[in-house]
Amino acid sequence: KLRLAHVLRRQGQVVAMTGDGVNDAPALKEADIGIAMGRKGSDVAREAADMILLDDNFASVVAAVEEGRAVWDNIRRFTSYHFCSNVGELIPFLVWGVSLGAVPLPLTVMQVLAIDLGTDMIPALALGTERAEPGTMTRPPRPRGERLLSRRVLARVYGWVGVWEAIGAMIGFFSSFLLGGWRPPDPLPDSGTQYIQATTMTQTGIVMGQVGAGLAMRTDRRSVFTIGLFSNRFLLIGIAFELALALALIYVPGLNGAFHQGPIG
Numbered sequence: 001k002l003r004l005a006h007v008l009r010r011q012g013q014v015v016a017m018t019g020d021g022v023n024d025a026p027a028l029k030e031a032d033i034g035i036a037m038g039r040k041g042s043d044v045a046r047e048a049a050d051m052i053l054l055d056d057n058f059a060s061v062v063a064a065v066e067e068g069r070a071v072w073d074n075i076r077r078f079t080s081y082h083f084c085s086n087v088g089e090l091i092p093f094l095v096w097g098v099s100l101g102a103v104p105l106p107l108t109v110m111q112v113l114a115i116d117l118g119t120d121m122i123p124a125l126a127l128g129t130e131r132a133e134p135g136t137m138t139r140p141p142r143p144r145g146e147r148l149l150s151r152r153v154l155a156r157v158y159g160w161v162g163v164w165e166a167i168g169a170m171i172g173f174f175s176s177f178l179l180g181g182w183r184p185p186d187p188l189p190d191s192g193t194q195y196i197q198a199t200t201m202t203q204t205g206i207v208m209g210q211v212g213a214g215l216a217m218r219t220d221r222r223s224v225f226t227i228g229l230f231s232n233r234f235l236l237i238g239i240a241f242e243l244a245l246a247l248a249l250i251y252v253p254g255l256n257g258a259f260h261q262g263p264i265g
Helices: 001-009 022-030 043-048 059-099 108-117 121-127 151-180 192-216 233-251
Strands: 014-020 033-037 052-053
Touching: 001 014, 001 022, 001 043, 014 022, 014 059, 014 108, 022 033, 022 043, 033 043, 043 052, 059 108, 059 121, 059 192, 108 192, 121 192, 151 192, 192 233
Parallel strands: 014 033, 033 052
Antiparallel strands: none
16 A cells, blocks of 8 residues: 555655555555544554544545535635735726826725725625535646646636726726716816716726626636526625625715715716
C-alpha cells in the first residue's frame, strides 16, 4: 500500500488511502489524505490519518469529498461576488481620476460603505450555503497548485461580470444628467439635486448588478435555471433585503441625506 501510494503520487495523482492496522500507518502518511477506521482502527492508524471514519463506512468518504468540494466552491463564490462589486466601485473612481475631475465623482465614500457593509452582506452569506453543483463528483481533483482565485475566476470577475456591472452603473450616471437637461460640452455639475440623483443612479446600478452577479455566481458550469432559480431560498431573502435597503437609502428622509442620495424621478 505504501508503494502504491508513492507510485500514484509520482504520477501526479491525488491519493486517498484507507487503513486500520499499525502496518497501514506509513501508507496513510504517504497519501495526500490518510483515512483510518474509527471503530476497528488501531490507535497508531488513527494518529497517522488525516480523516477518521467514525462509522467505518466507505460511503462517508464520498460524502466528505463532495462536502469539501462544495465548501471550496462556496468560498470562491463568496469572494467572487464581493470582487464584482469592487470592480463596479473602482471604475467610477478611475473615470473621475482620469478625467482630472471633469467628470464629478460618480460614487461617494458613504455609498461604497452602503454597498460593502449593507446591501452585499446577506446575499454574500447566502452564496456560502449553496448546495453542491450537479456533476461535482464527476470532476477530477483540482490541480495541487490551483489557488482560490484562479486565473479563470479572476477573468470572470474582472473581465466580464464586474466590468458589465461598472458599465451599467456609469450609463446610469450619465443618463441621469442627460435626462436632467445636460448636454455636452457643458460642464457636469458636481453638486445640487441633479448631481445627487446621478450618484444615486450609480449606486443603484451597482446594487442591481449585484443582484445579477449573485444569481450568476451560484454556478460555474451550468445555467442558473438548470439548478433551480428558487432553490436557494436564503439567497432570495438576501436579494429582497438588498433591494429593500437600496430603496430605503433612496427614499427614506434623513437616511438618503446621510448617504448622499435622493429620490429618482
